[in-house]
Amino acid sequence: MTSNLLPEGNLESLIKKSEINRVLVLQWRDLEDPDSGGSELHSHKIAEIWATHGVEVCFRTSAVKREKKIIQRSGYTSVRSSGRFSVFVAAPIDILTSRLGKFDAVVETWNGMPFMTPLITRGPNIAFLHHQHGPLWDLALPKPFAMTGRFFERKVAPFFYKRTPIVTLSESSREEISSVLGLNSKNIHVVEPGIDESFKFSTNKSQDPLVVVAGRLSPYKQIENVVSAVEKVRSSIPNAKLEIIGNGPHEANIRTFINSLRDKSWISMKGHLPEEDLIDAYQRAWVVTSSSRSEGWGMTLTEAARCGTASIASSIPGHMNSVAHGTSGFLFKDNEEYVSHLLSLLSSRDIAINIGQAAHNWSSRFTWQKAATESFRLLASTKQS
Numbered sequence: 001m002t003s004n005l006l007p008e009g010n011l012e013s014l015i016k017k018s019e020i021n022r023v024l025v026l027q028w029r030d031l032e033d034p035d036s037g038g039s040e041l042h043s044h045k046i047a048e049i050w051a052t053h054g055v056e057v058c059f060r061t062s063a064v065k066r067e068k069k070i071i072q073r074s075g076y077t078s079v080r081s082s083g084r085f086s087v088f089v090a091a092p093i094d095i096l097t098s099r100l101g102k103f104d105a106v107v108e109t110w111n112g113m114p115f116m117t118p119l120i121t122r123g124p125n126i127a128f129l130h131h132q133h134g135p136l137w138d139l140a141l142p143k144p145f146a147m148t149g150r151f152f153e154r155k156v157a158p159f160f161y162k163r164t165p166i167v168t169l170s171e172s173s174r175e176e177i178s179s180v181l182g183l184n185s186k187n188i189h190v191v192e193p194g195i196d197e198s199f200k201f202s203t204n205k206s207q208d209p210l211v212v213v214a215g216r217l218s219p220y221k222q223i224e225n226v227v228s229a230v231e232k233v234r235s236s237i238p239n240a241k242l243e244i245i246g247n248g249p250h251e252a253n254i255r256t257f258i259n260s261l262r263d264k265s266w267i268s269m270k271g272h273l274p275e276e277d278l279i280d281a282y283q284r285a286w287v288v289t290s291s292s293r294s295e296g297w298g299m300t301l302t303e304a305a306r307c308g309t310a311s312i313a314s315s316i317p318g319h320m321n322s323v324a325h326g327t328s329g330f331l332f333k334d335n336e337e338y339v340s341h342l343l344s345l346l347s348s349r350d351i352a353i354n355i356g357q358a359a360h361n362w363s364s365r366f367t368w369q370k371a372a373t374e375s376f377r378l379l380a381s382t383k384q385s
Contacts, residue, residue, distance in 0.1 A: 025043060050376060107127070162187070199307050214282075286349070
């Protein structure tokens with residue numbers, strides 16, 4: 001449990017004063033898992049910076065098919081074994097039996113199903129919780145299992161996490177987690193994620209108005225809604241184009257939907273892109289968008305902002321803080337607003353560039369060094385003096 005005042009200092013001094021030198025991170029999926037997403041990228045960036053400052057970090061995740069069990073990555077270790085669901089039993093057992101060695105602190109990534117770390121560790125610990133998963137259970141599991149998962153997340157797990165400091169990514173997610181899970185908002189700490197320095201500003205927009213949507217292709221991302229919105233825009237701006245970047249379990253459904261359209265020539269499905277090509281897409285886009293039902297943040301939106309591109313996103317917790325409405329882009333509450341905002345940004349290259357410039361300026365506040373330092377500050381506050 002944290003004290004009222006968090007320890008002061010930069011990351012180096014926090015590590016030295018806390019004497020937290022070995023950290024175990026429990027996480028559902030590894031960064032290399034085909035189904036990994038923003039949650040895995042977030043913890044990777046934090047661990048990478050901790051490791052560069054001398055902290056020995058070890059991840060314990062589920063197995064990655066046809067890949068090595070133990071790997072070294074960016075200065076930390078990742079132990080990848082157990083099945084998709086059995087990892088929630090096997091990983092806690094590893095802690096109880098000290099199978100992975102002794103650690104000074106434990107960090108849990110609570111991604112729907114928790115590892116229940118408050119029951120198995122008494123030392124310094126925190127949990128990363130990007131958002132509650134209420135509406136996503138029905139999309140991921142058959143109804144009986146979805147109901148069980150949602151009940152456990154909302155009614156059972158929170159009781160055990162009352163004294164565990166929670167890190168979330170936005171103020172809107174903090175409010176939602178407190179309201180839905182019943183956790184004390186004073187114990188939920190907002191640490192905004194960063195943006196890699198490789199994402200550079202550019203005004204080199206595509207010749208035709210271009211909308212880009214990027215991320216894991218999951219049902220809750222509602223890519224079909226993006227397609228439908230841009231299709232409506234094309235009745236007024238017939239040369240508008242759409243690029244869909246990413247892969248995932250819903251890809252076949254999206255392709256079927258696109259193939260049902262009378263004209264699909266304006267849509268490109270790019271699959272997973274290397275970072276340099278992703279940056280190029282962000283820079284060429286007039287708008288980057290998300291119609292997701294649930295997010296803890298909108299990492300593609302802030303990455304695009306850093307590249308000088310405005311965003312249009314659904315008005316949900318997470319998006320509400322990763323888009324500055326009227327400055328870095330716009331939030332929409334329904335499809336009528338969605339189409340209206342798309343029309344306003346795709347109607348003029350100059351408008352797109354000007355709002356993109358404002359988005360870039362606004363995004364300068366987000367750095368991974370700051371995110372890693374503030375996350376460790378909270379972890380250090382749990383160390384008993």
